[in-house]
Amino acid sequence: MIDRRPMDRPDETLRVTHLLARIRAGDQGAEERVYELLADELKRVARSMLRGGPATPTLGVSDLVNEAYLRIAGAAPESWEDRRHFVRYAARAMRSALTDRVRAARASKRKPQGERVPLEGLASSQVAGDLDLMALDEALDRLEQIDPRLTEVVQLRFYGGLTRAAAAQAMGLPEREVRNLWEFARAWLREALD
Numbered sequence: 001m002i003d004r005r006p007m008d009r010p011d012e013t014l015r016v017t018h019l020l021a022r023i024r025a026g027d028q029g030a031e032e033r034v035y036e037l038l039a040d041e042l043k044r045v046a047r048s049m050l051r052g053g054p055a056t057p058t059l060g061v062s063d064l065v066n067e068a069y070l071r072i073a074g075a076a077p078e079s080w081e082d083r084r085h086f087v088r089y090a091a092r093a094m095r096s097a098l099t100d101r102v103r104a105a106r107a108s109k110r111k112p113q114g115e116r117v118p119l120e121g122l123a124s125s126q127v128a129g130d131l132d133l134m135a136l137d138e139a140l141d142r143l144e145q146i147d148p149r150l151t152e153v154v155q156l157r158f159y160g161g162l163t164r165a166a167a168a169q170a171m172g173l174p175e176r177e178v179r180n181l182w183e184f185a186r187a188w189l190r191e192a193l194d
Contacts, residue, residue, distance in 0.1 A: 012037070016083040023080070034086070035069065042068060045094055048161030067097035087170045088152065091160035098159070099137040132193075139192040143185060150185040153178055 016037055022030035046064040071093040080086045144151040149171070156167040164182065168175040 013083045016086065020080045020082060020086060031073075035072075038086075038090070039065070042090065042094075045091075045159070045161045049094060049098060049159055064094065064097055064101075067101070068093040071097060084170045084172060087160070087162075088156065091152075091155040091162075095137070095140075095155050095159040099133055102133045135193055136189070139189055142192065143188060146188075147181075149173075149181055150188070153181045154185050154189070157182055 016034060019030045019034045019037070023034065042065045043061055046061040046068075050061060050064065068090065072090060075089065075093075080089065140151050140154060143154070152171060153167055156162045156170055157164070160167075160170075162170060164178055165175055167182075168178040171178060173181075
């Protein structure tokens with residue numbers, strides 16, 4: 001059975017791109033419609049990110065989607081040229097929301113710094129229970145200095161739960177190039193976090 005996600009459906013992509021153009025023109029009703037169209041996709045992404053027991057066990061799918069939604073709603077929609085740009089922004093918002101939740105949970109528990117970070121979850125695009133998301137976030141910031149595309153592919157694949165093909169479409173790159181970026185980013189992150 002083929003999993004036809006919204007990223008793979010041209011009609012859905014065109015509809016979202018058209019609505020984003022209406023948002024840039026000042027149509028506030030279009031903004032609400034974009035969120036309605038993408039709500040299921042954001043929930044799927046949140047479930048993927050939280051699968052396997054994240055560092056914040058009280059964080060649910062709805063909580064993460066709501067936090068990301070608030071970040072997206074507070075953004076400047078004029079920068080969203082098309083669905084690809086929106087998906088990239090949403091992936092960053094999900095990463096930021098999850099990282100902030102982990103940071104708040106860690107601060108309240110006063111956990112010691114310096115924990116080892118295994119990367120099994122990164123290999124399968126799922127958050128493993130023992131993955132230190134704060135260390136990963138800091139490493140991604142360093143990786144972005146090397147090449148922003150490396151961080152973007154991690155955000156789309158790991159945080160966004162996109163397939164390689166969907167990430168390639170979102171980035172506007174050939175699938176082979178995204179595969180190479182993903183493999184390099186994973187290897188770099190393993191070394192940086194080990």
